[in-house]
Amino acid sequence: MTKDSPWFYENFEQSGSAIGFRVTGKLDEVRSAFQLIEIWNTTDWGKLMVIDGAIMLTSRDNFLYHEMMAHPVLFTHTNPKRVVIIGGGDCGTLREVLKHKEVENAVQVDIDEQVTRMSEKYFPELCESNHDPRAELLFDDGIAYMRNIAPESVDVVIVDSTDPVGPAEGLFNEAFYASCARALRSGGILVQQSESPLVHLSLIKAMRHHMAVAGFAHSRTLTFPQPCYPTGWWSCTLARKGGELSGFRERGAYSKTFSTRYYNVETHRAALATPEFMRELGD
């Protein structure tokens, strides 16, 4: 690390803001059938994965996103046994999901195998549960997978995707949500990353409208910090099939037997807080 190290910036055209990290160089690059995947080494944030120019994760701060995509939904469901992760190719969400002993099976469906291969090589800590006998890694189209899955066969669907442009666009519409609603058992929950509350509130509103039309009676948006994404503040949106979303299994979360770095009962409650400017979502 020197004062002269270069900086890698991602300019978010839509929000007019940018995030950057000081890097020492590019470690690897692969052009898959779907996208360009780059790995950079940073001075202070460990490794950095970039897909088509968009920052995906760093070694240092990915725990925030991965924990908040997995634990709130799993501690909201009464008894999550079967989980499907759409996207999530870096395997960090899968690792968090498998910390829950009651989960019997977790299928990860990412369209791009190269994301997982790069993660295995540069983020091995995220892949440490890939060989858990409960884990199943598929490299396939998540939209088709959810369309074809047996009805009422899943307890939780986690959509851990890139932004709603390009390959991930089809994960943010009514047809996809209808597939999820059909696949979920009664009381089942869909959770999807839903961008920054500060700059994507209209996207969140549209998602929730589509979820409602697709048959989800209740939805709710949770917020949490995430430095490497636009504005540094991120969200996920939960939608439940036949059931409320006002509480969660606080006793279970309080007595959890696995370790986390951000998630606990307090931060779960905090994520449920609705700032004044988000009141229009109806939470």
Place this chain on the structure above:
Amino acid sequence: MTKDSPWFYENFEQSGSAIGFRVTGKLDEVRSAFQLIEIWNTTDWGKLMVIDGAIMLTSRDNFLYHEMMAHPVLFTHTNPKRVVIIGGGDCGTLREVLKHKEVENAVQVDIDEQVTRMSEKYFPELCESNHDPRAELLFDDGIAYMRNIAPESVDVVIVDSTDPVGPAEGLFNEAFYASCARALRSGGILVQQSESPLVHLSLIKAMRHHMAVAGFAHSRTLTFPQPCYPTGWWSCTLARKGGELSGFRERGAYSKTFSTRYYNVETHRAALATPEFMRELGD
């Protein structure tokens, strides 16, 4: 706004991360006796104030910081009548403080009058309470002001300063905290911006140690989103003279008669949540 608009970046040397905004140009610049103050126009974030290369605030996101520097401390104190703001030259914290009807007097002590003059011109919405008869604007050394103020004369001290380097360095040590402890009435509260929990945890620990040595029996760190500061996640630390910091006047906050955009009872509670990695602070 065009695709070719330039970007203004602040590289945070200490954290190895950067924040940027798309700009259309520099509107103004003044070199005061203390620092270089620049005003930029952005494409999506309104005006941007930069001091000595460090991003201070944008029109769009300053509400987060200003509300969280004012309302949690004022709703924690039982009856805040006399308030001192050290720094805060943009006047946004002062505006929030004066929304509280029980506040009888609020003195803002910023060393650099030019910050306030630039704010009056480019952020007039932040200065709309500068002529409130309860407001007093001093342009003076805040460290000396607190050293010389009458003992037990103040209910709340808000330290709304720049980073602990340069002019603000003397606001983060025992001598300054001892002045604050002496100035506060029993039950009085000091609150200070305390940087990013993710990259400045050791600074927060040091601050709280210094606060304890200076006579504050209890301290507590609150967190909130703030896109224009390093990591997009920020904190303030409260320290109370003779009293706990476990709760706040929830009923007062719930029935507040003024409007806010982030702050409410829920976000106040959320700010009090302690993520797992912050447990070492003892909150």
